[in-house]
Amino acid sequence: MKPPPPIPPAGLLVLDKPAGASSRDAVNVVQRAARGAGWGRRVKVGHAGTLDPIASGVLVVCVGKATRLIERVQALPKTYEAGFRLHVSSPSLDVEADPVPVPDPPTVTREQIEAALPRFLGEIDQTPPAFSAVKVGGRRAYDLARQGEEVELEPKRVRVDRLEVLSFDGERLALRIVCGSGFYVRSLGRDLAAALGTEAVMETLIRTRIGGFDLEGALEPTAVTEETLPGLLGLRFDRLGLPTATCDDDQAIDLRAGRYAQLSFEAAPGEPGDCGVRDAAGKPVCVGVRDPDGTLRPRTTFPLPTV
Template identity: 45%
Template sequence: MEEQPITPARFDFEAGEVLLLDKPLTWTSFDVVRKVKNTLRIKKIGHAGTLDPLATGLLILCTGKKTKQIDLIQAQEKEYTGTFRLGQTTPSFDLETPVDQELAYEHLTEEELRAALASFIGLINQTPPLFSAVKVNGERAYEVARRGDEAEIKSKQVTIKEFELTRVALPEVDFRVVCSKGTYIRSLARDYGAALGVGAHLTKLVRTRIGEYRLEDALTMEAVQALRPPRPEGEQDRPPRQRRERLPERRTGLEYYQSQQDAAASTPDTPPVS
């Protein structure tokens, strides 16, 4: 059967829709919600689970009466793929902040890398990153972190159902994780690096699944733009809004990583661990 084209007529946003979006790199989840709301002229809309700005992949938006399903969708298990960079740590556990420590990693074997995964399977205690949206004395932790202040964040229990390495090419390892709601993959990067004694941080993260909802079924932001309804007769175009500046910390981390990638590209490839 031939696949039907995606058209505005296929959606009833007021009655309620569950929209699957592929979040672009550096966009916040709120950026996506605001763009979709304004583009498609949706009155009531919300997302079912935040993705960090430096993550990409599946972001679920609910509209109209379907916003009542947000909590139910958020509670479902998540699947992620991505990359850890071993031998380096950052304060944010990802590329939002530059590297603050470097440790030797060359001695690690693939057997050691895979053996370290076992301690993270099942119900574990995990401490969220200071650069996160958890509340500390009524304030978001990332606001405390960006002032340069310290804060104590309590650990919590999360469940890691599956955790595997899909590529080993030191200092990088690719992974796939299936986990419960509330799991921070950045914290998993930190803890995995600590278990190996070499440190680690997250350099790439893609959310591929939430429950039965999958990334391959998601719309791109370009596809959303194509669904934009015609402007009502007589309505004037709004003047273009000035694009808000991204946080300097994010640019710093990304620029550092890109410089490292450029340097690596000019040298022979690192062979996989054997």
């Protein structure tokens, strides 16, 4: 009989993805380290929100059973610092394709930009760029666009919480953007420029924060090796916007097995709702739903690692 596969630790890594590398490149670094650490060839590793190769900044990588939290991380608000160049255009809306100058561009002032920004706040309909991963007839839009095919995409509902002008010199504009998932920064540059009577491309993009994960605590991918990975993984429920409860050993056994447990509100203050649970040793047990009577129903469980 074959021995059961190893159970790796469940945790998150916050990486500072460099420009020029793909998000998949960063995941591959972590996956190689996990396999080298003896966590098995099938250890699950995934990222919570793609950054285009042109972009740098915060990339949250989930390992082991923490991959079940990817959608939760993706739903957290994101903060970007984006650099745009006005009065030029490109089919990709960035510098992947060579920008072409706009003939006879209008003069644009900072005051005009700040006056135009409020129309892009709140819940808005946004059309993704033709060079995007949106599927059209089972194919990625960017594949069709690179082949010269006309790509028509439907607008999608997205949320923008904050827009701030960081600098503007008459041609180059830097914005800070706080938004929800599914938002395309390149599309904002296109639509804002159109409101100003011109065009624009995105030159730079840095993701500085996802929820409670920021650049200050982010690691260079080169820092992740099979020797360092075990000490780098963590799973702080507060960074996911979750209150945290502590359970005793018997409750931990029940919760990890998917059974309900009764937790006191003193252990998990706050209103009923989603909650993270740790055992007495501080290891993650589960994310679950807390009922008004203190019953916790586990949704995502984290078995004790065997490696």
